[in-house]
Amino acid sequence: MKGTVLHGPNDIRFEEVPEPKIEKPTDAIIRIAVTCVCGSDLWPYRGISPGSGPTRMGHEYCGYVEEVGSAVMAIKKGQFVVGSFATSDNTCPTCNIGYQSSCVQREFVSQAQSPYLRVAHADGTLVATREAPDASMVPGLLASSDVLGTGWYAADAARVRPGVTAVVVGDGAVGLLAVLSAKQMGAERIIVMSRHPARQKLALDFGATDIVAERGEEGVARIMELTRGLGADSVLECVGTGESMQQAMRVTRKGGHMSFVGVPHGVEIEGQALFFSHIHLEGGPAPVRRYLPDLIDLILDQKIDPSAVFDLVLPLDQVAEGYKAMDERRAIKALLQP
Template sequence: MLATVLHAPGDVRYEDVPEPVIQKPTDAIIKLSASCICGSDLWPYRGLNAVSQPLQMGHEYCGVVVAVGEAVKTVKPGQFVVGSFCLSDNTCPHCRHGFQSSCEQVEFMTGAQAPYARVPLADGTLVATDGMPDDDLIPSLLAVSDVLGTGWYAADAARVRPGSSVVVVGDGAVGLMGVLAAKQMGAERIIAMSRHKPRQALALEYGATHIVSERGAEGARVIKDLTGGVGADSVLECVGTQESMSQALESTRPGGSIGYVGVPHGVTFDGQQLFFAQRNMLGGPAPVRRFLPHLMDLVLRREIDPGKVFDLQIPIADVSEGYKAMDERRAIKTLLRV
């Protein structure tokens, strides 16, 4: 079959690869209903992560099960499923604590920018719907797999509560999903830091009450003004640079919480600064599996519409253009029709 392979920074191709097959009794094979490109795919695409060998790309997925290994019990061929980008057994102690992204058997999904994909640890990773969802819900169900699950985790880690004041640092797809999550969790004030008109518009649509286009010290000052001189209760860090992390720290009140989900690149913290800042901090790859049933339910009941984050939809054969559009920030997030 044809699938997406990254050969070197900037060099992504839709080319022939072997069809996925059951390799372990805990595997499932799914036929994807749609696929997409993640902000984190841009790290190797931009050469910020090393590319030592061709990589089959894609870790966000939903679709129909076509085959399962003999040990798989909870899903069967013909069912529509959504899974997390983190593959987990969902039975180990870390999974039972709700941190499936630190599962003792954790693997990261790959090869999902393709018509078919192998999902290891299917029982612990996939959640099936009761019936076949309407076609128009596919983008939103696909979003649950990573981008919404990650934005949701950022809000959860930042302890957003009814009435909270919230700042979202980063107007990428994850940040926008963080706005949606904060709104769902009952936040009263949701401040989205964004400089881009289309993203500002989507942030407002998802529930942002304020847009702040300033950054750095000036951005922190505006946040202070918007939070009674105090700083926000909860800050969602959705970028992963030293600047964005500093922005998050400066935007939080003492005793407030930062949920950081942008994979840190070149970020260091000074222990004594963190100590006196007195911020709660929790980050990491999102344990999307914990949230999957709830988020799928919200989508199926049409209470949320995370699929709107896909502002570019193209055939998967044009995947190279999809990467380029996101790299150049012409697209927030690209959906690949398979």
């Protein structure tokens, strides 16, 4: 089959790769219904976190179970399933407290931009829908696999509760779905930092109440103005740079909660600044598996629709254009159809 391989900065190829096979009895093989390009794929694409040699890409997926290993019990051939970018046994002590993305047996999925995918720990990683979903639901379900799950974690880890004021730093797909998540969790006010008109509009559609286009000192000052000089209860950092982390820390109120959900690049947090900011801080790879059953229900019951983040749809063999469009910020997120 053909799959997506990154050969070096800006060099994405759709080329011959081995078909996946069951390697362990706990594996499953999925026929991908749809997959997509993640904001985090852009780091190696831009050469910022360089890989060693050609690298298979993709970690967001949903599709039909093609085959299962002999030890797979819950997941059955033919089911439609969604999985997380991090595999989990869902039985270890870390999974048991809801941190499946740090499961003691975790593997990171990395070959999903392909027609077929092997998923390890299938029973603990995949969640099946009750029946095959309508085609219109599939993009939303794909979103739950990572980008929505990560936005949801951003809101949960920043302790969004009914009535709070939330700030979302970042207007990428994760940031936009963090807005949707904060809205769903009852935030009264949702301030988004964005200077991109199309993304501002989508943020408003998802429930944002205020847009702040300023950055740096001016951005901090503007948020302080909007929050009685105190800062926000909940701040959701959805970028992962030193600048965005600083921004987020400085607009969280004393005693408030800040989350960070993108892998940080070039970030050093100065101890005294953190100390005197007096915040709660939680970040890490989103434990999507914890949220998947609920997210799938919310989507199928049409209570939330995250699919609008996919503003570019391409056949899988044009994956390179998907990367390019996202890199140039012409697209928020590219959905790929095998």
